[in-house]
């Protein structure tokens with residue numbers, strides 16, 4: 001098997017030279033400013049090693065990767081009752097689509113599309129002020145990464161709130177069906193802020209390690225979720241983690257993943273490692289273009305797949 005210490009720098013160099021980088025998300029004005037030439041990758045192995053290459057220590061907007069953390073928290077809070085309000089099927093539609101919501105009576109297809117994540121955020125708001133709910137999410141991520149330096153980029157959150165008409169439409173629609181317990185303004189305030197959390201590839205890889213290690217963080221020894229719950233979160237990542245590009249990601253990369261429009265992707269090799277990659281340019285499904293390509297090359301080089309031992 002290839003050595004990661006050699007594979008990662010070679011991959012970062014190859015990606016730096018590519019010109020087909022995709023388009024940086026421009027519907028959130030603050031994200032438009034990001035340099036498309038950035039590329040970073042970090043692999044946190046279950047044996048404790050963390051190997052990085054490129055811009056792996058530069059913080060970027062995690063965006064929808066936060067949906068993986070909020071889902072984990074909401075399952076901890078309400079358990080399987082969550083599934084009465086959100087489904088577990090791939091949507092086959094863009095992340096911000098509204099079309100299925102009318103037919104399906106305001107129940108979003110899964111927790112990783114925007115509508116589903118807004119419901120999950122609404123669950124986390126129960127019994128809290130928005131500020132407390134947000135603090136809980138941020139502290140959970142800091143705890144997972146064992147890093148108190150992780151923070152919210154308030155300019156990104158404000159920028160998204162100012163232009164988030166589609167998310168307001170989704171939230172209002174679900175509220176009309178009775179699937180949102182708080183005013184859309186409150187649920188979205190928390191949602192925009194958790195999407196605007198800024199993290200580096202290193203921090204992200206470390207924060208997702210519990211998913212590669214049957215629910216327990218191998219670095220800190222902390223138990224985060226049960227082994228069964230970790231498997232189920234991974235199943236949702238594999239089937240729904242890349243919106244309407246989820247099938248293609250499973251086909252090409254062969255591991256569960258979760259992307260965000262900031263250009264980050266988390267990938268999990270169960271029993272082996274968690275991976276974070278960042279390249280801001282996106283493909284037609286809103287997933288990092290070079291990030292997906294780099295993960296495909298990495299899993300191939302390392303012979304990593306959930307479809308083989």
Ligand SMILES: NC(=O)CC[C@H](N)C(=O)O
Pocket residue numbers: 062063064065095096114160167192195259260261262286
């Ligand atoms: N795919 C994403 O990363 C989308 C998240 C973004 N905050 C939005 O709601 O549109």
